[in-house]
Structure formats: C-alpha cells, structure tokens
Amino acid sequence: MCGIIGYIGEENAKSILINGLKKLEYRGYDSAGISVVNNKSLITLRKKGRISELEKCEDINDLEGNRGIAHTRWATHGAPNELNAHPHVDCSGKISVVHNGIIENHSALKKVLEQEGHKIKSDTDSEIIVHLIEKFYSGSLEDAMAKTVKCLTGAFGIAAIHSDEDNIVIAKKGSPLVIGISNKGMFVASDVAAILDYTKKVIYLNDNELAVIMKDHYVVSDINGEQVDKIVDEITWSVQEIEKGGFDHFMLKEIYDQPKALENCLRGRVKDGKIKLSIDFPPNDIERIVIVACGTSWHAALVGKYLLENITNIPVEVDYASEFRYRNPLVNERDVVIVISQSGETADSLAAIKEAKKKGAKTIGIVNVVGSTITREVDSGIYIHAGPEIGVASTKAFTCQIVALALLGLYLKQERGLSVDQKIIEALYELPEKSKKILESSKEIEMIAKEFVNSKNFLFLGRGINFPTALEGALKLKEISYIHAEGYPAAEMKHGPIALIDEEMPVFFVATDSENFKKIVGNMEEVKTRGGKIITLTDQKDDTVESLSEHVIYVPKTIEILSPILNTIPTQLFAYHVSNLMGLDVDKPRNLAKSVTVE
C-alpha cells in the first residue's frame, strides 16, 4: 500500500527515485510524485496516474540534486488526483513529506492547524504531517519529526526532507520502512524491491523508531530520543528475481516460477525422513490451532484446516484476520495461532497476531518476505521461500503456503512422538515436477479462456479440501478480470446458487479424485440440466465428466490432501489468460495494491 523511496548521496537523486518508484509501483499506482533538493531549494513534481505519467512531464528535467524523496500512492483518504498525490509540501515551501499508512486523528489535527493559519490544500490525511513538522520546526527536522509523531494516532511510515538541512528524516509505526546502505549513498524505502539495484545491506526500522539519514551514515533513535543500535541485514533476493525475465507479466512469470518455488520451499526441510523446522514450543501442549490471514492467504488457511486436522488430529479454526482482532477472540496459552501472509506486512494480520500474543497464545508465522514486520512479531516462523511476488494477484505464495502447512502438520505429528506417513513426504517432493506438467497446458487453457472473455459471472465449485481451491479460483478471476465470480462448496449449490444457473452462467468444477468424486459428478449433472456451461478440472479419465463438460483440464494425480496445490495452478492460468485477452492490466488491477498496510 503506497510506496516510498528516498535517496541521499553523491548520485543524481531523480533517476534513482524514478527507478525505485517503478519497482514499487505494484504497491499502489493511482498517482506519483517526487521532491528533490538542489542548492537549498526544494522542487516537487506530482502527477495523477502511473509513474510513466510523471516521467512524461517536461519539468522532470528540472529535478537536479543529490537528495530527494518520492512516492507512489494507493488512495485511502482523498480521490486519486494530482492534488492528493505525495509529496506534500508545507506553506514555506521548504519541507516535503511522503507518508504510507493512515492518520486516524487527521480531522482534529487539521482543524487546529487551520486555526493556526496553515493552508491545507489536499483531501488527504497525510498532508497534516508536513504542517505539523512546519509548526514544530525550529532548526532541527529531527526534533520537529519527533514532536510530530507524538501527535499522530494511526499507522505511518514517513520520510521528510527540509531544503535547509542535509538529511532525510524518517519515522515508523505500523507501516514498513527500511534504510539501505551503500558506498554511493543511503536509501530509505517502504520495500526492499525499490533499492535492490543499489544495495543488499538493509536495516529494518521497528515501530516507534525515528532515523536521521545522512549521505554516509545514519542514526536511529526511539521516540524518546534514546539512540538504538541496529543490526544490518543482508537481502538474499536477487535483482533478476524482481524482473519479468522475458514474460509479459509478473503474474505469468510467478505462475511459471512455481516448480522452483515449491522446490525451494521444501529444500532442507526433510532429512532422513524427519521434518526439520524451528518451532520454539513443545508440540504436546497444543490443544487447538487457529489460523488467521486475509485474501488468498486466508484460502491457504482454509486448506490448512483440512490438512492439519487430517495429519495431526488437532482441531483447527480459521478466521479472517480482520474479524479475529475485533471480536475479543477466545484464545489462550494452550492455543497456537498461525498467521499466514505473503508480504508479512498486512495490517489486519499483524494486528490479529498481536492480539493472539496478548492473550498468551503461541504464535507461528508462515511468511514469504524475509525480515517483514510479521516475522519479527511471531514466536516462530516458517519462510515459504517463494521468492519475490510482484504481481498483485498472489500465485506462487499460495501454493508454497500450503506446502509449509503440510510440513508443519507433519512436524507437529513427529514431535508428538507419532509416526509420520512417508507417502505424504514423497508426494510433497513430487509436486515441483507435477506442477511443471500443468504449466505445459497453458496454451490449451488460453484457448478455453477465449470463450469466456465476455462472461459477466462465473461460479467455481469444489468439495472438501478443494472448496478453498474454488474460492481461490474465483478470487483470482474477479480481481484481475473484473468478472463477478463466486466460489462455493459444490454440495451447497442446491441450497441457493443453483437458482443462478442458466446458459449465461459458466461453472468451473474442481473435481479431482476423492471419495466425493461421484457426488461432484452429480452436481455437474444438475448444472448441465439447467443449461450451464461446464469447465472441469480433474485427474480422472471419466466418460460422464467428458460428456457433461464443455472443456476438461487434466492435472497429474497427487494425494488428496495436497491436491489444492496442483489444482490451483490451472485456475491461475485461466484467470491470467482471461484478463490478458481482455486487454486488462494483469499485474496492476484497478483499486488493488499488493500489500494492504492499512486496516
């Protein structure tokens, strides 16, 4: 949600900032802006739309200087237009601020600031920050920032510059910020992707920390001005991993990354038939597991319920992170609360895990982004090692999250002294090869997709552990093609959704081998009788399925509890091709952002 980059050093700031913004565009893309200081004068440029619009401005050539900040926005308060774009500049024209997060008490602050004579021009919650800094400024941007953040309620990652100083001052609470260190200058960013071209050495800021960044050093302190020693981390992702690598879109690349990603997720996690994970508490104490997540990660959590209950016999509940945190959840020290998050920054998921910790539960994070806020909040963690996921629609993270859940289930069983079914381990290690086979059917899926680009609605149906696969298939299609799509348990169709079935309602069945296979074929009959068009995804050669379906997509067989991993891949390809054939922006669907760091 919103992207921030800042640079101070010997180089031309503008090109570094624009390049960084492009890497961050997946975090928000309704407007963008940049401020650079040259000879003690601040120049700011803002534009509605993508970074490319900002680049097209003639005035961009005036942005000379070695220090600056920039922002790409995902609107929360105020329409996506130039006026509301960041950076925001104070009345004196000397201070510039970019902000990621939400300032909850902005209305009250705005009233006071306006009474004091500040001219607030935008409709954003963010602009009040620059006016507060202006109000408190008396020669030190650092002091003014410290006073400002004490007035703010809500979440923020802030970067500020003052034309008379020679630094960038940043502050964080609830929204991510990293400092990048290189011998050509220092960086600040909301996401390491923005600075990977220049450095792999980073410092993650914690909540309520503030930093002053100069061209060759930095000082981090807490909210009370006490200096804090920070560890310098090394990023393991490569620049190539955040490039498209010859694919038309990040989403397609990331779908094709899956064989490797699954392999990486499994790497080193099984040795001599034993599962190797670092979980810090005795598995025998666990009475119940609760999984919290949002979006696609929530679908992985639903698969996790079936998977973990099947493997461990421990009862599992799944909750939307946003619901869990607000309903005084009944968890205690005998519960394990697992949070699943690709980005490790989702505000609702972070708040949910904090709530669980407060109530004494043990916490585990299943996260992709190394060093992200959630990984630093949980007691133990499993990195999924899927590699950077840039496409807004989550793909490889989902399949790897399920692998991580399977490994966790096997680990808990093993640590409880029970024997682990080696067949599951074997099946896990066969997944990368099998997923490669599925990718070979991309062309065929594209042909099927062609027929459905004019659809207005879609139903995805599955049963048991593949009900979440149906939910995920529907989410993928709706978020990137804007076709209304619903996922439903196939058996529930007759309790309502069957009323929707007619020639205009295509139905995508997920019908791989299970004890319910015959029942799901029965559900297909019900759809066919009412004129619905059927696409079936299956691992069974079945004459009835073939006769009932307009199209059949075959996937390799695996054991049922792992089948969502393979079954999801054709649904990702289907959504991708529909969206691409419709000429839509697959990687940056409207109204969405990659990581949702506001509540």
Ligand code: M6R
């Ligand atoms: O980074 P997270 O896994 O916590 O993100 C959760 C959701 O915001 C995310 O899965 C979202 O639903 C995606 N757009 C789905 O493709």
